[in-house]
Amino acid sequence: MASLLAGLALFGIGFLASCSTRDRDRLLVGMELAYPPFETSDTQGNPTGVSVDLARALGIHLGWAIEIQNIPFDGLIPALKTGKIDLIISSMTATAERAQSIDFSEPYLKTGLCLLVGKNSPVNSLEDLDQSGKTVAVKLGTTGHTFATQRIKLAKVLVLDKEDACVLEVVQGKADAFIYDQMSTFKNWQRNPETTRPILKPFQEESWAVGLRKGNTELMRPVNRFLQEFRARGGFEELGDRYLKEQKQAFKHLGFPFYF
Amino acid sequence: MALLRIFRTPPEAAHAPPPWPLRLVNFAAAFLLIVLIFYFSFHQLNYHWNWASIYQYRQKFAQGWITTIWISVAALGLSTGIGLFFALAQRSRWLALRYFSKIYIEVVRGTPLLVQILIFFYVVADAFHIENRYLVGTLTLAFFSGAYISEIIRAGIESVGKSQLESAKAIGLTRGQTYRFVIFPQTLRQTLPPLAGQFVSLIKDSSLLSIISISEFTLNAREVNSSTFSTLESYIPLAIGYLVLTLPISLWTRYLEKQHRYET
Numbered sequence: 001m002a003s004l005l006a007g008l009a010l011f012g013i014g015f016l017a018s019c020s021t022r023d024r025d026r027l028l029v030g031m032e033l034a035y036p037p038f039e040t041s042d043t044q045g046n047p048t049g050v051s052v053d054l055a056r057a058l059g060i061h062l063g064w065a066i067e068i069q070n071i072p073f074d075g076l077i078p079a080l081k082t083g084k085i086d087l088i089i090s091s092m093t094a095t096a097e098r099a100q101s102i103d104f105s106e107p108y109l110k111t112g113l114c115l116l117v118g119k120n121s122p123v124n125s126l127e128d129l130d131q132s133g134k135t136v137a138v139k140l141g142t143t144g145h146t147f148a149t150q151r152i153k154l155a156k157v158l159v160l161d162k163e164d165a166c167v168l169e170v171v172q173g174k175a176d177a178f179i180y181d182q183m184s185t186f187k188n189w190q191r192n193p194e195t196t197r198p199i200l201k202p203f204q205e206e207s208w209a210v211g212l213r214k215g216n217t218e219l220m221r222p223v224n225r226f227l228q229e230f231r232a233r234g235g236f237e238e239l240g241d242r243y244l245k246e247q248k249q250a251f252k253h254l255g256f257p258f259y260f
Numbered sequence: 261m262a263l264l265r266i267f268r269t270p271p272e273a274a275h276a277p278p279p280w281p282l283r284l285v286n287f288a289a290a291f292l293l294i295v296l297i298f299y300f301s302f303h304q305l306n307y308h309w310n311w312a313s314i315y316q317y318r319q320k321f322a323q324g325w326i327t328t329i330w331i332s333v334a335a336l337g338l339s340t341g342i343g344l345f346f347a348l349a350q351r352s353r354w355l356a357l358r359y360f361s362k363i364y365i366e367v368v369r370g371t372p373l374l375v376q377i378l379i380f381f382y383v384v385a386d387a388f389h390i391e392n393r394y395l396v397g398t399l400t401l402a403f404f405s406g407a408y409i410s411e412i413i414r415a416g417i418e419s420v421g422k423s424q425l426e427s428a429k430a431i432g433l434t435r436g437q438t439y440r441f442v443i444f445p446q447t448l449r450q451t452l453p454p455l456a457g458q459f460v461s462l463i464k465d466s467s468l469l470s471i472i473s474i475s476e477f478t479l480n481a482r483e484v485n486s487s488t489f490s491t492l493e494s495y496i497p498l499a500i501g502y503l504v505l506t507l508p509i510s511l512w513t514r515y516l517e518k519q520h521r522y523e524t
């Protein structure tokens with residue numbers, strides 16, 4: 001009996017060891033499919049969006065098969081660090097904090113943080129918002145979350161898992177504002193025009209980049225070359241026209257520079 | 261082979277507890293095996309540990325842990341009351357009350373806690389203008405756990421033999437007296453071990469309250485993870501923190517089960 005047990009334990013350890021070898025024939029790209037129109041899924045459940053097309057184009061450029069992995073935003077960097085994925089293309093802002101854990105490619109898109117407030121809210125700027133008695137909703141792990149923990153002094157910060165929940169907090173008046181990027185704020189306002197109002201003027205500029213494991217230079221160089229080429233042949237313009245037509249026009253109308 | 265004898269209980273003493281040196285050695289062996297498996301797994305991971313970044317956030321961990329404790333304690337007290345009420349309501353002479361508690365129990369036990377929290381907070385609490393999310397969270401947890409506790413208590417009550425109830429009637433006890441002197445003393449003994457188990461679940465389930473931004477232990481650990489990207493360093497203290505709360509209750513349950521076994 002005892003020798004059987006010992007055998008089982010050895011077998012278990014051997015089994016664990018064989019699982020940990022990581023040889024793949026494809027690139028695993030991590031993104032959270034909850035951020036339309038950049039990362040989302042179609043009605044059949046297939047990944048679609050700007051980042052998905054970007055990942056596929058990168059795959060063609062590198063001659064690798066691409067597999068999209070749907071991972072919650074705050075789990076992307078840990079997944080990359082532990083080798084569960086090879087790249088992050090998930091509308092991720094290249095920040096100094098994140099750069100301590102992973103490497104970033106050249107930025108491919110510019111945006112900024114702004115506010116979604118209640119329709120009749122007296123809040124018109126960040127200064128109005130950062131008062132005691134006010135509440136700010138942020139999404140866990142986003143730059144809005146980092147900004148709020150560092151810069152919001154007096155207002156209470158609500159950390160939520162999902163973008164929808166943050167919007168709902170503002171819609172129901174539980175939170176005074178939701179700090180998020182301009183594009184999503186615009187989209188969330190369009191979905192809830194009776195209850196919310198966007199303040200699109202950015203108070204922090206950000207740029208998105210592809211995330212890679214630290215020191216992964218053999219992938220970094222081709223990724224940067226690809227981004228350069230993709231821009232030169234108008235790939236980003238094309239993606240913008242396909243997925244973001246409405247926003248593009250609205251932002252032009254409002255006088256904010258558009259993205260790519 | 262003689263060495264292996266220390267890992268086996270002597271057959272002639274199958275019903276008596278094994279002597280303590282034997283227990284100690286075997287406990288150590290089992291513990292070591294688990295440690296080895298984990299050590300091997302972590303070693304295989306080739307992970308760059310960064311405990312220093314986590315240490316900065318010790319205040320946040322402590323705050324979350326304390327929030328988890330008081331939410332759990334409050335929900336624990338409330339859910340015991342709720343459970344007792346609905347267990348009795350199921351045996352009530354008022355049929356509507358009986359159906360009400362049956363529906364409540366089946367709906368709560370048949371749906372995920374996550375869904376209940378979201379609906380309770382964003383729909384029900386919003387309609388009744390309850391703004392305090394800690395209150396809503398604790399209530400949701402109490403009603404969730406209450407349904408299970410009510411079933412535990414009901415099972416305890418029903419385990420009392422019919423002949424006892426008839427005897428109680430025969431010696432002229434009223435319904436209230438029957439509950440007080442015949443049913444409850446036996447129910448209490450029967451239900452304590454499963455109740456303690458339910459309390460362990462309640463403490464762990466409180467982690468789901470993080471989705472409505474209640475800054476309890478799990479949410480705080482996730483926040484630390486999202487700002488340091490040190491996942492394992494954030495979640496290992498989380499696991500230990502919960503274990504510190506649940507392990508004493510589990511051990512207490514074992515003790516109660518033993519007590520109960522000797523008494524019957």
